[in-house]
Amino acid sequence: MDINYLIEGPVTSGIIASYLEKMSADRNAGGHSFFLGQVRADAKDGKTVLAIEYSAYESMVKAVADKIIETVLSEFEDLKSVIIIHSTGIVKAGEVSLAVMVSAGHRHQAITACAKTVELIKERLPVWKKEIFDDNSHIWRDNQ
Amino acid sequence: MEVKVLFFGVLAEVAGTALKHYSDVNLMSDLKHRISDDFPEIVHYNFRIALNSQIIEGEQELKAGDEIAYLPPFAGG
Numbered sequence: 001m002d003i004n005y006l007i008e009g010p011v012t013s014g015i016i017a018s019y020l021e022k023m024s025a026d027r028n029a030g031g032h033s034f035f036l037g038q039v040r041a042d043a044k045d046g047k048t049v050l051a052i053e054y055s056a057y058e059s060m061v062k063a064v065a066d067k068i069i070e071t072v073l074s075e076f077e078d079l080k081s082v083i084i085i086h087s088t089g090i091v092k093a094g095e096v097s098l099a100v101m102v103s104a105g106h107r108h109q110a111i112t113a114c115a116k117t118v119e120l121i122k123e124r125l126p127v128w129k130k131e132i133f134d135d136n137s138h139i140w141r142d143n144q
Numbered sequence: 145m146e147v148k149v150l151f152f153g154v155l156a157e158v159a160g161t162a163l164k165h166y167s168d169v170n171l172m173s174d175l176k177h178r179i180s181d182d183f184p185e186i187v188h189y190n191f192r193i194a195l196n197s198q199i200i201e202g203e204q205e206l207k208a209g210d211e212i213a214y215l216p217p218f219a220g221g
Contacts, residue, residue: 057150060194086220098220121221126220128153142218143218
């Protein structure tokens with residue numbers, strides 16, 4: 001499957017549906033596990049998050065995401081495919097900024113491998129987020 | 145001989161630029177000193193350094209065309 005890890009703007013329901021169609025075409029898959037990360041309208045100090053602006057080190061994202069997929073595929077022998085899509089640019093609260101979609105022959109490995117892929121993304125993918133508040137101020141957030 | 149330095153996330157804000165070129169620098173330690181001189185605030189932040197998209201630690205020799213990246217803690221997802 002041809003995979004482009006980064007997209008500008010939110011991961012839309014149309015994008016997710018198109019990947020599900022491709023994954024379903026594999027008749028040996030018995031389960032798909034999806035994780036969809038969404039921008040949360042966190043409230044802090046009387047301000048509310050309106051959106052997150054994501055930036056990424058694109059060439060390194062490619063190398064790291066390739067390696068994450070290779071790692072997960074080698075660990076779970078029942079997997080059929082692993083898809084990672086992450087947003088860059090502005091994603092508003094309530095929109096999806098990360099999609100991890102995993103197909104396997106059976107549910108257990110699909111679910112476990114999806115969770116592991118999300119953790120590896122959080123730890124290793126060179127992506128940064130700037131939370132933008134309703135008073136136009138911003139702060140940089142990290143996963144630590 | 146020239147190398148390219150990229151600043152990401154909050155470090156691009158601190159440096160006031162996402163990209164800067166440095167000439168006549170052969171060692172990573174020398175480059176780090178020059179960057180700290182140019183952007184003194186940067187030492188107050190947590191970051192790792194990548195050389196040609198690979199995270200490195202310690203001393204490295206640099207060659208023309210190398211791409212060095214200053215990476216704050218990751219925040220994907």
